[in-house]
Amino acid sequence: MNAASGPRRTSPRADARPCPCGLPAAYGECCGRFHRGQAAPTAEALMRSRFTAFAVEDEAYLLRTWHPTTRPARVEFERGMRWTALEIEDVSGGSPFHTEGTVTFRARYTHRGRPGELREQSRFTRYEGAWVYLDAVVTG
Numbered sequence: 001m002n003a004a005s006g007p008r009r010t011s012p013r014a015d016a017r018p019c020p021c022g023l024p025a026a027y028g029e030c031c032g033r034f035h036r037g038q039a040a041p042t043a044e045a046l047m048r049s050r051f052t053a054f055a056v057e058d059e060a061y062l063l064r065t066w067h068p069t070t071r072p073a074r075v076e077f078e079r080g081m082r083w084t085a086l087e088i089e090d091v092s093g094g095s096p097f098h099t100e101g102t103v104t105f106r107a108r109y110t111h112r113g114r115p116g117e118l119r120e121q122s123r124f125t126r127y128e129g130a131w132v133y134l135d136a137v138v139t140g
């Protein structure tokens with residue numbers, strides 16, 4: 001465990017902003033509560049909160065929601081990279097009653113001002129009861 005592994009403290013101002021994941025809710029009530037330590041109930045909720053963690057650069061959250069067998073030592077945030085929108089295209093499994101799930105999504109970004117898009121199918125599983133990210137297939 002490193003010093004950055006605890007739940008993130010967020011500010012009231014950041015909490016009141018629209019959540020980067022695109023749901024019509026404020027960050028604090030949407031993905032922010034998961035970043036602060038509440039367990040995401042579904043694979044889709046975890047997926048959204050991880051997208052948001054990339055957007056707000058919450059490395060500790062990304063690491064603790066990554067399966068230990070595939071988790072990198074650290075997450076580097078590329079300078080000039082800004083995640084701008086998330087669209088969930090398909091979900092299978094991943095409910096509170098499942099142990100595995102996949103989420104297919106499109107994530108939009110701008111990199112040094114140039115727009116781009118990532119389409120991916122992420123696989124999620126449970127680890128010690130909580131949803132974690134396992135791996136992904138980039139679908140182009």
Ligand SMILES: [Zn+2]
Nearest residue numbers: 019021030031
């Ligand atoms: Zn959100």
